[in-house]
Amino acid sequence: MCGRIAQYRYIENYCDVLGLDGKWLSSIENKPLARYNVAPTTLVALLHQAEDGLHADLVRWGWRPHWAKDRAPPVNARVEKVAHSPFFRAIWPHRAICPIDGWFEWVDEGGPKKQPYFIRRKDGVPCLCASIGQLPDADEGHGENDGFVIITADAQGGMVDIHDRRPVVLTPELAREWLDPVTPKERAEQMVLHQGEPAEAFEWFKVDRAVGNAKNQNSYLIEPAKTL
Structure with a gap:
């Protein structure tokens, strides 16, 4: 996963996919997000659970622990290691869903520039992408070290030809279970390891190099390229 996503609908559209029936709190303005090309380190709409219910907030995409100031904050975490990695230990219990409309990858097809898909x-x-992070507090609001990462797994099927990694996308039912604070950490690990949506659930196409x-x-x- 190369680190560029699209997130353009109303926040309520993403919450509706989760089947929440309006039972959520949002600090995000009620208008289309209209972001078709979202880069790391920017604020991204994120769904997470707090004591007073589910929250929708804008959170920085990328996170690192306080002791890792010598490196850039990663935006992704490998599913094979995330549950037991010292780097992500502090945020592994803090689960979230990053709802996106899709993501971009760049492929070397022999031309002068890589082709985006x-x-x-x-x-x-x-x-509904499984994520973890240092998340806004329901009472104190956003903190300067808040941030999140999207969990990724090996690509499958024809998707391997586009990129060797992909975000772990959950069904609405599994996403609700992922967000539920009563879900044991062991169960959460098994979900992202084995129950992400298969490659057959997705499609991909070339887009404009812009x-x-x-x-x-x-x-x-986000539309198929007319001229390449």
């Missing part, structure tokens, strides 16, 4: 669910439903500039936020960036 957009990957999304075939059914058009948002992807997506390489993170300042571009036009909707055509």
Whole structure:
């Protein structure tokens, strides 16, 4: 996963996919997010559980522990290691869902520049990506060290030709279980290891190379490229 996503719907659209029936709290403005080309280190809509219920907040994409100041904050965490990694130990218990409309990958096809692809669910439903992070407090609000990472797994099937890693995308039922604080950490680990959506649930296609500039936020960036 190369580190670029799309998140353009209303926050309530993502919450509706979870089947929450309006039972959530949001600090995000009630308008389309309209972000078609989201880069790391920027604020991303995230769903997470707090004592007073489910929250939707904008949280920085990327996190590192306080003792790792010598490296850039990673935006992804490998599912094979995340549950037992000293690097992510502090945030492994703090589960979240990053709802996205798809993500971008770049493929070397022999030309002068790599070709970008957009990957999304075939059914058009948002992807509910398993994530963990240092999350906003319901009482104190955002902290300067807040951030999150998306959990990734090995790619499968034809998706391997696009990139060798992919986000762990959960069904709505599993996403609700992932967010539930009563779900044991051992069960959460098994979910992301073995129950992510298969490659057959997704489609991918070439898109305009203008997506390489993170300042571009036009909707055509997620449409099949007309000229290559």
